[in-house]
Amino acid sequence: MYRPLILVVSGLLQAALFAQAPNSGIRTPIAAIPAVQTLIALAKENNPELAVAQSRSHAEHARVGPSGALPDPEISFAVQKGPQRDAIITGANGVDASNLFGVLPGMTEYSMSLGQGIPWPGKLAARESVAHQSVKRSELGIYETTLALEADVLTSCLELLVTLARRELFASQLSYWSATEEIAKAGLDQGESSASDVIQAMREQSRLKLRLLEIDNQIQDQKDILNQLAVRDQDSPIELGASILELELPKPPEENELLEDLKTRNSEWLGSIVDIKSADASVRFAKMDRFPDFRVGAGVAKAGSMPVAWRTEVGVTLPIWSERKQNKMVARAQAERHSAESAQNSLALVLATKSRERARAWKLSDVTVKLYENELIPQGEATLAILKARFQNGGASFASIVEALNALLRDQEKRLDAIAQIHNYAILQHRASLDAVSASSRKTNKSGSPGMDNDANF
Numbered sequence: 001m002y003r004p005l006i007l008v009v010s011g012l013l014q015a016a017l018f019a020q021a022p023n024s025g026i027r028t029p030i031a032a033i034p035a036v037q038t039l040i041a042l043a044k045e046n047n048p049e050l051a052v053a054q055s056r057s058h059a060e061h062a063r064v065g066p067s068g069a070l071p072d073p074e075i076s077f078a079v080q081k082g083p084q085r086d087a088i089i090t091g092a093n094g095v096d097a098s099n100l101f102g103v104l105p106g107m108t109e110y111s112m113s114l115g116q117g118i119p120w121p122g123k124l125a126a127r128e129s130v131a132h133q134s135v136k137r138s139e140l141g142i143y144e145t146t147l148a149l150e151a152d153v154l155t156s157c158l159e160l161l162v163t164l165a166r167r168e169l170f171a172s173q174l175s176y177w178s179a180t181e182e183i184a185k186a187g188l189d190q191g192e193s194s195a196s197d198v199i200q201a202m203r204e205q206s207r208l209k210l211r212l213l214e215i216d217n218q219i220q221d222q223k224d225i226l227n228q229l230a231v232r233d234q235d236s237p238i239e240l241g242a243s244i245l246e247l248e249l250p251k252p253p254e255e256n257e258l259l260e261d262l263k264t265r266n267s268e269w270l271g272s273i274v275d276i277k278s279a280d281a282s283v284r285f286a287k288m289d290r291f292p293d294f295r296v297g298a299g300v301a302k303a304g305s306m307p308v309a310w311r312t313e314v315g316v317t318l319p320i321w322s323e324r325k326q327n328k329m330v331a332r333a334q335a336e337r338h339s340a341e342s343a344q345n346s347l348a349l350v351l352a353t354k355s356r357e358r359a360r361a362w363k364l365s366d367v368t369v370k371l372y373e374n375e376l377i378p379q380g381e382a383t384l385a386i387l388k389a390r391f392q393n394g395g396a397s398f399a400s401i402v403e404a405l406n407a408l409l410r411d412q413e414k415r416l417d418a419i420a421q422i423h424n425y426a427i428l429q430h431r432a433s434l435d436a437v438s439a440s441s442r443k444t445n446k447s448g449s450p451g452m453d454n455d456a457n458f
Contacts, residue, residue: 026261028430029247030154030161030423035240039230040153044146046231053145057138064135068128071117074297080109082303107306113299115313120291126284133278140274144267151431153229158427160222161244162420167215169416173409174208177201180405183391184398197398244419249369250426252362258429259355265432269351272344279337286330292317354434358425365422372415380408 030036044050181201188198223238230236253261263269295315302308319326384404390396428435 026253026257026426026429027250028154028423028426029250030157030242030427031150031430033157033240033242035238035242036153036157039157039226039238040150042230042232043149043153047145047149047229048231050142050145050149053138053142057135057142060131060135060138064128064131067131068124070119070124074115076113076115078111078113080111080303082107082109107304109301109303111299111301113297113311115295115297118294118296120288120293123285123288123291123293126281126288129281130278130285133274133281136274137271137278140267140270143270147265147267147431149229151427151433153226154427154430155424156222156226156229157240158244158420158423160219160226160238161240161242161247162416163215163218163222165244165416166413167212167219169409169412170208170211170215172412174205174212176405176409177205177208180401181205183388183401186392194398200402244423245416247423249366249419249422252366252422253359253429255356255359258359259351261429262351262355262432262434266351266434267432268347268434269344272340272347275340276337276344279333279340282333283330283337286326286333289329290319290322290326292319350434358429362422362425365418365425368418369415369422372411372418376411377408377415380404380411384408 031040178201181198184197184201188195224234226238227234227236293316295313295317297313297315298311300308300310384401387396387401387404391398391401
C-alpha cells in the first residue's frame, strides 16, 4: 500500500513541475513535427538517465515517512534471582523476641518494562519538512533530465534538417555549375571563353560531388544519434518529413518575455528556490533541536507469592551542551541559508544578462534572415541571370559569372546558418538553458558548411 502512495505523490509532483513548460509563450516549431514528437516520446520512455532520476525520486519519497515518525518504542524483560537472607525478628506489644532469628528464602522476580521517546512538539514536523525539500529537489532532477532529453532530440533533429537543407543547396550548386559549364562550352565554340573556364566549371562540380558524399555520411551519423537517443535499433528509418527552410521561424521575443520564461522554467532558478526553502526548513529544525526530548515508560514486576508491583517513569534530555552542539548547527544552517540566497541573487543577474543578450542576438539573426531573403539572394539571382545573358552576347566575362555565382552561393549558405541559429535559440529557450549557443549548433556550423571554408576554391 505504501509504494503505490509514493508513486501517486511522485506523479502529482512531476505533473506540477512539467506543467510549467507548456505555458511558455515561446514556441519551438521543430517540436511540432509529428516525427520529432514520436522520437521525444520514445526517448522519454526508454532513456536510462531518466529512469535513474525517477528511481532517485522514489527513494527520496520513501524517506519522508520515517523522518516524521516517532522513535521505536523499547520493551525489555528481566529475571532477577534474589539471594537467601537472614532476618531478626523483633518483638511487639511487650513480647521479648530478641533471640528469635529467621531465614528469608531467595525469590525469583520477573519484570517487564515499556519505554517510548517523545520529541519536543514540532520537531517531527520540522524534520519531515526537511525531507520534503529533498523530495522537491529529486523531482527537479526528473524535470531537468526531461528538459535536457527533449533538447537533445530537438537539437539533433535540427542538425539533421540543416544538413538535409545543405545537401539540397549543394545539389543546386551542382546544377548551377553544370549550367555554367554549358555556357563556357558554348563560349568556347564561339571563341568567347577559354578551355580553362570549362575545366574550372568541371573541377567545381567534382568538388561539390565530394561534398555531397560527405554530407550523406553526416546525415547517416545524425540519424544514428537520433536512434541512440530514442534507444532503438540503429537501422530504424528516420524520416522527419519537413524542411528547415519551410518551417515557420520563431518570432524574436522581448527581453522581459525571455526573462520571465527562464524564471518560470530554468532548472537552476527553480533549484535556487528549492535550496532556499530547504535552508529555511533546516534552520527551523536546528532551532527546534535546542529543546529537550522526553521519555515515558511503565513496567510491572512479580516475585514469588508477592503481589504484582508496577512503576511509571518520565525522563527528559538535558541539552546542557547546546553551546557546542545545537547552537553550532543553527549557525551552520543560517550560513547555508544566506549562501543559498546570495547564489539566487547572483543567478538573477545572470538570467537578466542572458535574456538581454539572447533577445538581442535573436533579433539580429531574424533581421539577417530577412535581409538575405528579401534583398541579397534575389539581387544575387538577378545579377547572375543578367551576367549569363550578357555572356552569351559577349558583353560579360566568364570570371564575372563565377564571381556572381560564388556570391549567391555564399549568401544562400549564410541564410541557412542564420535560420539554424534562430531555431537553436528557440530550442535553448525550450530547454530553459543559459548557454549562448548550443553544442549542436556549433557542430552544425562547423561541419555542415564546407563551402564557407573553401570560398577560395570557387
